[in-house]
Amino acid sequence: MKKLLRQLIQADSTQNKGEVLAAEVIATYFNRHGIDCRVDQWDGNRANVVAHVKTGRRRPALLFVCHLDVVGPGEENWRHPPFAAVEDGGRIYGRGTTDMKGGTAAAVAAICEMARSKKGLQGDIVFAATAGEETDSSGVVRFMQDRDSLPPLAGIVVPEPTDFAVITAHRGLFWLKITTRGKAVHSSMPERGVNAIGAMKRVLDELERYEIQAEPHPLLGKCSMSVNMIAGGEAMNIVPDRCSLGVDIRTLPGQDHETIRYDFERMLARLKTGVPQFDGELAIERSAQAIETDPECEFVKTFCSAVGVDLTNVIGYTTDAPHLLPLGAPIVIFGPGKPRMCHQVDEYIEIADLQTGEDLFKSVIARFLA
Template identity: 50%
Template sequence: MKTLLQKLIQAESTPEKGELAAAEVVLESFRQSGIESHIDAWEQNRANVIARVEGVSPSIRGQSLSRACRGDARDTGETQPGLLFACHLDVVSHGEATWTYPPFDAVETDGRIYGRGSTDMKGGTAAAITAIRRIVESNTPLKGDLIFVASAGEETDSCGAERFVSNYGPMPALAGVVIPEPTDFAVVTAHRGMLWLEVSTTGKTAHSSTPHLGVNAITSMHRFLNELDHYEMPIGPHELLGKCSMSVNTIEGGKALNVVPDKCRIGIDFRTLPNQDDQRTIDDLERIFAKLKSDDPHFEATISVIRQVQAMETDRHCDFIKALGAAVGIDKTSAIGFTTDGPSFAKLGAPVVIFGPGKPALCHKPDEYIDICDVGKASEHYKNIILRLLT
């Protein structure tokens, strides 16, 4: 498992390099245990990797699992709902900061593996693959299908998860979806969503010695930002997730010190709550534009959506969460601050849980690492979840 994790980190699946090399590492690992698996690749280096162990209906249980895996003894009518493990292959870039150990060397020291993606989420991915391989190697017959996907683009646009959800078929009924993202072994049933908006103001250039001949786009943005300071969120706090938040995180405008700027742009990051209507937020901001324009007809602004991820909320009292909690010996559920591919997988109609090794605080930081013992512990938990739900 440790070697598998190291190979996954060394595959360097950044946005620049794509996921294909990491997908090949996963494929090779499953094939070593004779597990049916394939890569779905596109655009040269983008890739999802998918594996499936078919469940055996009661009528043929007792026959060899490998025969069932080949599909020649399958009786779909009688198998139970399956289980999906949904990982992501991509990592964020290693950034500008200096790392103590090279970010893609997967150096092992002091019981840890250092490297970009060790926590987010190659540790959880290696643990899930290892659990599935051990189940298959032990010839344990499963009552329902066990499916694994490691997808592309979770850190950017969830393209891999969306592709899997709309293209993969036929998908069996699922008891649930487990996302092995780093929660430090908290059973997570909710996270906020994300709405990234870009607001641009436009004006008219002029020589800065005669600013009255132009329309200053930065001044327009300043007026908009003043209004935004008083903006009230369109939704009240959620019992697990707290409030919707808003932060203006980028600003760009002006070309030269002696030119009145005709363009200014800001990026706003809203972290949204379940059932929050993103369009309402956009409409609210457009109402602010209208107010500013009625004060000054030169005011011009537009808004565009850069990224949208829905919030996720699974009923924490449902049978799947209860069974999973019993399998791992944790009865408390919680929420996390970051987003995942969970909302994409929730479209499959099954409850989604996020549960994995690694400390969320290490994600996307220099010197990201994972404790090797946590990866082993996660693998045991995943094995117990599979046994609880599929045997």
């Protein structure tokens, strides 16, 4: 398994490189273990990989869903090169070791080990590692287009790094982009133009007063909103004719994203009414609903028993899990790796945690399917 993880880290799957090399690493591993596996490649370097351990289907299947992509290493210096997968002091260092190639390697190894005793499995195992979780979730959306081919599911496991906490709920995300447009003129004559940055200031003033109407969740807390990106202007001597703003909203289970979108549309319409020169438009950059699996359902209780955990937990960030909701199966997020290491310089995973992850995934498979 260590070798598999090192190969996955060395297969740089940042946004510019794409996921195809990492997908091929996993496909090769599954094929060597006699498991049916295919790589779905598009746009040159984008890729998903899907494996299927088929049985007589006396029991509902388990679905494991991971992501192949990683964020970039950043500009800071690393103790070890971010894609060298150096083993040092009982750890493997590299971008993606924790988020989430460590959990992916543990799940793949567990599936291959359990498939050796195929006669003992009473239900199928489906594994998918998808593209773009860190950016646009394009891979899991593409995977879901073929969901009718999946067997009936007992449940879904997302092996994100939770430090072996069983997660049954997390907030959703709703990313909005606001663009204001003006009229460019030489900055020595600003009165002849329309300043798009000035127009965006009106939007920012409105957002300062705006509060999303949502009842706090007993575990996830409040819905949040943060203005995280702004860009505008071409040169110091030109009145800007365009400005864009990025707003990150984190939503709660049951919250309607369309209601929020409507609030923003009304805000822009109100500004247009008050200032005829104002020209602004709204676009949805990314949308994923919150998830909440009943911690008292049979799947979660059996899963917790299999991994030796008494209580479930929640997280504030978002995964690809919401895109799996149409499958109608309970979802848990569970895997090796400490969440605080995600996206950090000198990211690493403990080798002992990798082995524990494989052992616990084997225990889950045995409990549901053996």
